[in-house]
Amino acid sequence: MGELSNRIPLNSERRDYVKKCIENSEAPIMMEYLSPLISSKCQNETGIPEPKKLEEDQNKTNSSKKRSIRGSFKASERSQNLNYIAKIDGLDRLCSNIAIFGECRLDHNTCGKSHNIEEFLKIKHEEAESRIHDHEGSLLTQKSCPLFENYGICHLGLNCEFGLSHFDESIMANVNSKGEKVTPEHLEEFFNSFEKNTIDIQLRTGLRQKTIDFPKTKDFFDNYALSINKTLKDCEKKNQKPTCKKVQNFDNPLLVGLKNTENSVSLDEKGPNTIIEINNQPNTEIPQELKLSSEDMSIGISIHEEEKCKHKIFRNKLILAPLTTVGNLPFRRLCLKFGADITVSEMVLCNEILSGKASELALLKKSPEEKHFGIQLAGGNKSTIIKTGEFISEHCEFDFIDINAACPLKSLHDKGAGSILVDRVSELETMVKGLKKVMDGKLVTVKVRMSHGGSPINKNLFEKDYFENFENWPVIYNNMKTHKILNILCDSGIDALTIHGRTSFQRYTKEADWSYIKYCSALNSKLYSKKVANNIQSSNHFLICPSIIGCGDIINFKDYQQHIQNDLVDSVMIGRGALLKPWIFTEIKESRNWDISASERFDIIKQYVNLGLEHWGTDKRGIALTRRFLLEFLSFSHRYIPIGILEQPIHTQNFNWRTPKYFGRNDLETLLASSNSSDWIKISEMILGKVPSDFVFIPKHKANSSH
Structure with missing residues (x-):
């Protein structure tokens, strides 16, 4: 394992160059490694590359078209990836x-x-x-x-x-x-x-033909309906109107894809409808329960109390995020080798599971190496989610179910799923309660963003002292949603809450807001302490305080230490950081920056291929699938910038930096840094052999994909 290489000390010219790069969100790569095209065309009088000119030059040389969805290619374009596999199936x-x-x-x-x-x-x-x-x-x-x-x-x-x-x-x-x-x-x-969790053909047929029963789900909804009827009758006797959970309506549209009426929103979908009342009046007064005192920030939950009220599985763990397409079983096994503690499946669509779709059921598979494994479910209907939970609890091995209430894709929002669930809190609450009921003791977690709609917080609008004062956070974050539904989620019985420090509108742009995650974590402790003080007991005779898992922009061990020590989270979840550098888990556990060599990175790619051949198979079809997912992996990993070519005192990259064209320290490192998919195909050929002349690969995320 390589350590940080000896780098050239900063002189005044290099210091100015680093400063200018950072100001312009440009990666401060050592000038001697920059492409000659950049060095000759993009320098000002001082010889320092101009980031804006550099970007314009790159845009001219990059022939990739702008996409309608930021950073991604259309499904119709990506379908070409499957043509090669279809040809093999026909052999x-x-x-x-x-x-x-x-x-x-x-x-x-x-x-x-x-x-x-x-x-x-x-x-x-x-x-x-x-x-x-x-x-x-x-x-x-x-x-x-x-x-x-x-x-x-x-x-x-x-x-x-x-x-x-x-x-x-x-x-x-x-x-x-x-x-x-x-x-x-x-x-x-x-x-x-x-591999575990293989669903046999008899079960798949039963799902397709709708012959599988869900008795626990039926029992839950029977009791659920009785409970609602009882509430309505009690209200009639008392001459009261039934209460409804309020959903604050802000300036930005929050309920994408749902029908608006004068006073409510209903989801037109099979199964029980969910009615959500929208409060159109601006909320100017901050409720007392959303405010924090210095005591709330300093004390939190005692260690003794935490042992009793929080699940150890989510304490001080490195969690690999659920990653659609790229978070497959071989990649999860690769991350386990580097030190990941908990893995989560790719996002599983409940409707597809209940229709018996083989490719979706395959996402449930886990390796025996995955000692702590979760399955993430996505769906907009409580009945569908709960039925899926009952099915997999009967036929799969797992430790927890994670409800996806964080996905920013509009295709999911139109079905009432993904990040829009934070605006459908009654539906989300019922999903959690139903899953807890039908899964016989299995843990349930929820992953959310700061808000579905609402503009992200612009910290530059606030004085530094004002923003850093936690007493002002209820005002600053008033248009965010997660902290307002925290009490409801805790009461529903969730075992952990993962918070991604961005809004759905942001997707993955700008920096993740860890101050908001800290705010939610402090509120979580306050809510629990208040319940203990009021001697509120759960059905299990003790209260569960959900673990708070922070997510967003972790790229090195210092990020991890900062968030664990200062942001009141129990664990962290790592997504893009693991895609760029799967060895990030080793860096965190050993508290060091690893200046990994190109040959070591290539060995990691070969490890991934071997794991892929084990999973997808060693026949022609298995090799084609391994190649396809290897190329998806390379479409992320090429964005890693080797530590040894960054100017001092920079020891790691930043997700929000633009990367100029550069040469590596050898030809292999240069090849691994290429953003051209033809070079990714070349790397795959070095391991899996030649591809046919008509082979085409369109990456899921925007890059130069000509071949």
């Missing part, structure tokens, strides 16, 4: 039963797949010979199968690209590491120790 392949066990109970015509093992063996030998020349230096030239090496068996048999390494031609059979012919019993033993 002739040996019947899986013949390939694995050497026999098939069906005849060739009924099976529909080739049973000619002799002809297939001939093709395998020809392919093995051609790979030596066509894919020199790649993993495809090795003779051993990664699955066979690590597990002593390959479940793909001869269809594996390395199938000859575990096929005994003397007995014409796929064998295990002991030389025994592979049997269904061997395969069952392998799958039991391989």
